[in-house]
Amino acid sequence: MFKAIVIDDEAYAREELIELLNESGEFEIIADCSNAITGLQKVNCLKPDVIFLDIQMPQISGLEMLSMLDPDTMPQVVFVTAYDEYALKAFEDNAFDYILKPVETSRLNKTIERLKATLKPVDYRPMMHHHLELIPCAGFNRFLLLKPQEIEMAYSDQSGVHVVSDNSDAHHSCSLSLKVLEEKTDLIRCHRQYLVNPSTIREIKLLDNGLAEIITTNGAVAPVSRRFLKELKERFSLS
Numbered sequence: 556m557f558k559a560i561v562i563d564d565e566a567y568a569r570e571e572l573i574e575l576l577n578e579s580g581e582f583e584i585i586a587d588c589s590n591a592i593t594g595l596q597k598v599n600c601l602k603p604d605v606i607f608l609d610i611q612m613p614q615i616s617g618l619e620m621l622s623m624l625d626p627d628t629m630p631q632v633v634f635v636t637a638y639d640e641y642a643l644k645a646f647e648d649n650a651f652d653y654i655l656k657p658v659e660t661s662r663l664n665k666t667i668e669r670l671k672a673t674l675k676p677v678d679y680r681p682m683m684h685h686h687l688e689l690i691p692c693a694g695f696n697r698f699l700l701l702k703p704q705e706i707e708m709a710y711s712d713q714s715g716v717h718v719v720s721d722n723s724d725a726h727h728s729c730s731l732s733l734k735v736l737e738e739k740t741d742l743i744r745c746h747r748q749y750l751v752n753p754s755t756i757r758e759i760k761l762l763d764n765g766l767a768e769i770i771t772t773n774g775a776v777a778p779v780s781r782r783f784l785k786e787l788k789e790r791f792s793l794s
Contacts, residue, residue: 556580557670560601561587562594562620563609563635572607572635572658581667591615592691592698595623595730603630605670607654610636614700615689622683622739623691625732629676633666651677687739692718692727699727703740707771709733709750719775721755745769745787749777759787 559582563569569587576582585601588594591612598606610617617634624630634653651673652666690706692699701720708719709729716729716736729736733750736742742750751769758770759779767779767787779787787793 557582557604558585558601559583559605559607560585560594560597560603560630561607562589562591562612562617563587563607564589564612565609568609568635568656575658575660575663576607578660579663579667581670591617591620591623592700592730594620595691596693598624598630599628599730599732602628605631605633607633607635610634610638615691618682619684619687619689621679622687623731623735625735626680627734629679631670631673631677632679650679650682685739687731687735690718690729690731690736690740692729701727703742704752704754706740706742707752707755707773708769708775708777709736709742710746710777711748719771719773721752721771721773743787743790745777745779745783747780747782751777753790756791759791759793 559576561569561573573584573587576584585603586597588597592615608617621632631651634650635656636653637656652669654662654666687703689700690703692701705720706718707721710717711733716731716733717726718729719726737744737750743753745751755771756769757772760768760770762768765781767784769777769779
């Protein structure tokens with residue numbers, strides 16, 4: 556039985572698909588979400604085997620959400636869409652599968668057979684955006700969508716990944732991994748657990764034992780490990 560998450564902003568379409576998945580007897584629906592931001596949180600937390608992902612959603616589309624998932628923990632992705640079949644020809648070589656709305660039982664059964672036969676992960680990179688335009692975060696009992704250039708620093712701890720924006724000293728929880736942030740934004744690594752926006756660096760303070768600290772424009776502090784100090788010096792032509 557596959558652990559599945561359904562992500563679709565249309566309540567009726569979501570409920571209809573869940574009913575079909577339950578009727579098949581092949582899926583345990585561990586979550587359903589009405590938007591990509593909540594979907595990211597559920598995927599990262601629950602580690603499903605497969606997600607059924609709508610393409611057209613407000614704020615963050617299904618393809619944008621795909622780009623936000625960590626390739627190392629990527630579930631199988633079945634796109635569910637109202638696009639016509641001709642428009643989806645580009646998906647055939649890169650996506651695991653896609654289903655047209657309204658979902659038909661016979662078509663879903665083909666997806667189930669493909670899931671059962673799949674032995675290795677699908678490479679979704681050809682479908683992913685190279686750079687992210689929005690970073691989903693949570694703070695003050697609300698969801699935030701920050702632009703990458705608004706972020707001064709990102710770091711990870713036992714409770715997850717957090718970002719510090721340039722217009723607030725608040726630390727917001729982020730649904731993305733440091734790896735994704737490093738690869739798909741202009742943030743650079745200064746420590747195993749820290750990324751920093753190079754355009755917001757105000758000072759690099761050298762410490763004892765070959766260590767350093769970065770101080771950002773708004774006073775956020777990030778440690779610099781020996782491993783990355785040399786790269787920083789070379790980047791900014793520091794002796």
